[in-house]
Amino acid sequence: MFAYNLKLAFKSLNDRPSLTILMVAAIAVGLGLFMTMLTLSHQAGKIPMPHISKQIHLVQLDNREVTADEAENFNQMVDLTYQDTQNLLKLPSAGVEQTLAWNTNGILNVEEQEIQPQRSSVVATNQAFFTMFEVPFLYGEGWDSDADQFSQAVIVLSKKSNDYLFGGINSVGKQVRLNTHVLTVIGVLDDWFLARKFYDRSYYQAWPDQAFIPSNFAFDSDLPRNARFDCWSTTTNPGKFRTNYLTELKTSECAWITFWAKLPNHNLEDYKTQLGQYIDSQKRLGRFPRENQYFLTNINDQLEVISNMIGREQMLGVISYMFFAVCLINAVSILLAKFMRRTKEVSLRRALGAKKRTILQQHLIEVVFIGIIGGLFGILFSYIGLQAMLRVSLYASDYVRTAADLMPYHQMDWEMIMMAFTVSVSCTLLVGLYPIWRICNVSPASQLKAQ
Amino acid sequence: MEIKPIFLSIKHNKAIAMLVIIQVAITLTVLSGSLLMTTSTLKEWNLPSGIPHNNIISAVPEFYDLEVDVRQSLVDDLARIEAITEVINVSPVTQRPFDAQGIQTIYLEASAEAQEYETNIFTGDANLPEVLQLSLIEGRFFREDEIVVGQRDELPAMPPIVMISEAMAKVLFPDNNALGQTIWLEKGAAPAEIIGIYSNFMNGENLNYFGQSYRTILQPLVTWQNRADPSYLIRVEDGMADGLLETIRNQLYKVDGRYVNRVEVLTRTQKRMYDGRGSHAIMLLVISSVLLLITAFGMAGLVSFLVTQRQKQIGTRRALGAKKWDVVRYFMLENGVLTTIGIVIGLVLSIAFAFVLTEDSGVNILDMSYIFATAFFIILVNQLAVYLPAKKAANVAPAIVTRSA
Numbered sequence: 001m002f003a004y005n006l007k008l009a010f011k012s013l014n015d016r017p018s019l020t021i022l023m024v025a026a027i028a029v030g031l032g033l034f035m036t037m038l039t040l041s042h043q044a045g046k047i048p049m050p051h052i053s054k055q056i057h058l059v060q061l062d063n064r065e066v067t068a069d070e071a072e073n074f075n076q077m078v079d080l081t082y083q084d085t086q087n088l089l090k091l092p093s094a095g096v097e098q099t100l101a102w103n104t105n106g107i108l109n110v111e112e113q114e115i116q117p118q119r120s121s122v123v124a125t126n127q128a129f130f131t132m133f134e135v136p137f138l139y140g141e142g143w144d145s146d147a148d149q150f151s152q153a154v155i156v157l158s159k160k161s162n163d164y165l166f167g168g169i170n171s172v173g174k175q176v177r178l179n180t181h182v183l184t185v186i187g188v189l190d191d192w193f194l195a196r197k198f199y200d201r202s203y204y205q206a207w208p209d210q211a212f213i214p215s216n217f218a219f220d221s222d223l224p225r226n227a228r229f230d231c232w233s234t235t236t237n238p239g240k241f242r243t244n245y246l247t248e249l250k251t252s253e254c255a256w257i258t259f260w261a262k263l264p265n266h267n268l269e270d271y272k273t274q275l276g277q278y279i280d281s282q283k284r285l286g287r288f289p290r291e292n293q294y295f296l297t298n299i300n301d302q303l304e305v306i307s308n309m310i311g312r313e314q315m316l317g318v319i320s321y322m323f324f325a326v327c328l329i330n331a332v333s334i335l336l337a338k339f340m341r342r343t344k345e346v347s348l349r350r351a352l353g354a355k356k357r358t359i360l361q362q363h364l365i366e367v368v369f370i371g372i373i374g375g376l377f378g379i380l381f382s383y384i385g386l387q388a389m390l391r392v393s394l395y396a397s398d399y400v401r402t403a404a405d406l407m408p409y410h411q412m413d414w415e416m417i418m419m420a421f422t423v424s425v426s427c428t429l430l431v432g433l434y435p436i437w438r439i440c441n442v443s444p445a446s447q448l449k450a451q
Numbered sequence: 452m453e454i455k456p457i458f459l460s461i462k463h464n465k466a467i468a469m470l471v472i473i474q475v476a477i478t479l480t481v482l483s484g485s486l487l488m489t490t491s492t493l494k495e496w497n498l499p500s501g502i503p504h505n506n507i508i509s510a511v512p513e514f515y516d517l518e519v520d521v522r523q524s525l526v527d528d529l530a531r532i533e534a535i536t537e538v539i540n541v542s543p544v545t546q547r548p549f550d551a552q553g554i555q556t557i558y559l560e561a562s563a564e565a566q567e568y569e570t571n572i573f574t575g576d577a578n579l580p581e582v583l584q585l586s587l588i589e590g591r592f593f594r595e596d597e598i599v600v601g602q603r604d605e606l607p608a609m610p611p612i613v614m615i616s617e618a619m620a621k622v623l624f625p626d627n628n629a630l631g632q633t634i635w636l637e638k639g640a641a642p643a644e645i646i647g648i649y650s651n652f653m654n655g656e657n658l659n660y661f662g663q664s665y666r667t668i669l670q671p672l673v674t675w676q677n678r679a680d681p682s683y684l685i686r687v688e689d690g691m692a693d694g695l696l697e698t699i700r701n702q703l704y705k706v707d708g709r710y711v712n713r714v715e716v717l718t719r720t721q722k723r724m725y726d727g728r729g730s731h732a733i734m735l736l737v738i739s740s741v742l743l744l745i746t747a748f749g750m751a752g753l754v755s756f757l758v759t760q761r762q763k764q765i766g767t768r769r770a771l772g773a774k775k776w777d778v779v780r781y782f783m784l785e786n787g788v789l790t791t792i793g794i795v796i797g798l799v800l801s802i803a804f805a806f807v808l809t810e811d812s813g814v815n816i817l818d819m820s821y822i823f824a825t826a827f828f829i830i831l832v833n834q835l836a837v838y839l840p841a842k843k844a845a846n847v848a849p850a851i852v853t854r855s856a
Binding site for chain 1: 467471481485516518712722723727733741749752755759760808
């Protein structure tokens with residue numbers, strides 16, 4: 001019976017091919033847009049370094065004035081002042097790694113005249129950065145604590161910068177200039193994919209940095225500090241600290257450096273106690289006028305706060321859901337039209353003794369089949385849709401970002417493909433409910449009278 | 452009249468009637484929502500530039516070696532660029548059209564509570580109006596000897612004269628002639644006299660966003676302050692711009708300690724100014740048109756089903772003397788009634804949706820005329836989707852009834 005029903009279902013699909021095509025098209029197009037938006041948000045919601053993301057904490061201390069506003073979450077809180085980063089780095093704590101990071105920029109150039117200089121965004125940090133964040137190296141390695149302490153002129157290049165400046169060879173030991181400062185290459189990164197660039201709190205997708213240098217070296221060379229300076233209201237024009245007044249900045253109450261601690265679970269409480277003690281000790285020096293408050297936020301919790309603030313994609317998301325709904329309603333109409341044309345045939349079969357269940361089975365097969373085909377084409381459409389979104393991003397960035405950098409954010413994974421089939425089949429079943437119910441309730445022989 | 456039979460038939464086919472109504476309502480909501488978003492994104496989009504941007508090259512070099520003698524390299528750069536045969540004119544500037552950074556404020560009085568007027572100040576030498584091909588509306592252009600040259604912090608005095616654009620003049624002096632008046636470019640600084648009014652050109656994204664695209668001021672000033680100053684605007688012979696980019700880049704690289712960041716035709720700068728908004732709007736438009744297509748096809752499919760179901764009814768009517776047009780009109784009227792109900796529900800949903808979008812984006816995008824236009828368009832498409840199958844149905848021969856009975 002099943003084989004016979006299968007045959008009937010295929011025959012029916014072939015019967016009025018234009019209606020079948022229309023129905024598959026409606027589901028596939030709707031699903032295509034739906035899956036495009038779902039994949040984008042699925043990829044955007046991914047967490048960088050998921051295996052250690054819960055251990056990596058952003059450290060923020062509330063050194064603001066008494067009059068400052070209460071902060072509800074880390075995003076409303078200031079980062080660290082220079083002196084606090086230096087003090088925290090000295091905390092005696094076994095098993096806890098700490099790093100600091102701030103952004104600067106400069107022109108990377110080499111002696112060879114034929115290689116033109118390249119404007120680069122550079123991260124100033126310390127040696128722990130590379131071990132804490134498990135940064136992959138192609139050649140060489142990160143610098144050691146001596147390099148931090150004596151602000152040695154060393155640099156870690158990204159793979160792309162190394163390709164551009166040195167043609168991709170092992171450049172460890174070679175010299176590169178950042179503006180006019182000569183630095184020695186100590187390591188070259190391998191491809192380092194981060195779902196979001198968390199370490200400078202930009203949470204950008206696909207804007208990798210080109211080089212990493214010791215923070216102390218960056219201070220000594222007075223490189224520009226691309227940061228937001230949260231200063232006490234008595235500080236005039238904090239923007240001046242970008243390129244000037246370094247000595248004043250170092251002793252000021254201006255918060256601007258992001259600070260990270262890797263805390264395996266058993267260390268969390270100890271670290272909290274230490275932070276509390278540190279704030280108390282600073283209070284005795286007349287700092288930290290507010291109640292003891294600090295934020296320790298791991299990467300997962302940060303992304304939760306951040307993902308609530310992204311607007312434009314969400315609007316497109318809402319539109320894509322409604323779009324899918326229209327396509328499904330359309331599919332109901334078409335399916336109804338398709339099935340009701342068969343009233344006569346069904347009533348004949350019923351009159352000849354076919355059970356309701358048999359009729360149900362035949363039409364279910366047909367609907368599931370449409371669902372699978374719709375799912376296949378829907379995946380194809382969402383692939384095209386994702387490619388289109390990637391082109392749009394490239395165009396909108398004036399081709400500054402590269403397709404290779406953007407690719408991971410515009411890719412379907414197996415999870416999404418399975419999701420597409422599940423959504424497609426379950427939605428077509430939902431769509432088929434009413435038409436199938438109608439056709440199954442055709443009474444035997446009712447349509448035969450007229451003949 | 453057919454209204455009564457139509458209602459009877461709708462009552463008979465409740466499910467299909469509901470489907471049509473829901474579909475129309477949601478389509479109207481989605482379509483008008485994305486249309487409102489599109490129009491609000493495209494506001495002030497791709498306005499005339501006022502300059503021959505296809506023939507102007509903007510070059511932005513950057514010194515990474517702070518020891519370089521900027522004044523000398525400025526002279527060298529200008530000499531090298533002017534030596535290129537296809538170059539008509541060049542001017543050292545600090546801002547470029549389509550790319551003006553930030554918003555500057557100017558004042559009509561020296562007092563502390565003077566009203567602020569927003570604008571973008573462009574600096575350049577006497578060649579600048581010629582490079583941009585601005586036409587003089589009143590007064591005169593700068594003379595060579597009026598140009599102040601020097602590092603920003605070491606300037607002896609700011610130039611005592613400025614020129615302003617036509618649009619700026621209208622804002623500052625709506626009733627009087629702007630020529631000869633004085634304005635303050637900074638609070639507490641010396642005033643500057645307006646010596647000329649020139650034709651409008653596009654400033655940049657910031658003011659464009661507020662609908663103030665043509666507010667500009669020209670200052671006879673060649674100055675440098677940060678590593679990226681000065682940059683150059685170069686007008687070249689018609690059609691030669693693209694071929695000259697590499698040449699100009701190489702000429703600029705003849706000064707050591709410098710990185711040549713961006714050498715591009717202003718057309719590209721213009722594209723960059725608009726591309727975020729443009730791509731977003733195009734995306735919405737593509738989605739909307741696909742949606743409309745799907746709805747139209749669905750409607751056509753549905754009607755052709757209704758029609759085949761009622762072949763006998765049509766045949767009877769035809770046999771009883773109804774004209775073909777009567778049959779077509781019946782279907783169109785039936786669809787019209789359903790669509791109208793859908794539209795009414797859709798209107799309510801659309802307004803609610805527009806409110807949500809407005810709350811999200813902070814920009815009021817609600818504009819009833821777009822919603823009504825969308826509604827009208829949906830009715831039109833639906834009626835067309837009905838007309839075609841109905842016309843086919845009307846061709847049913849009157850005798851078909853007798854045959855099949």
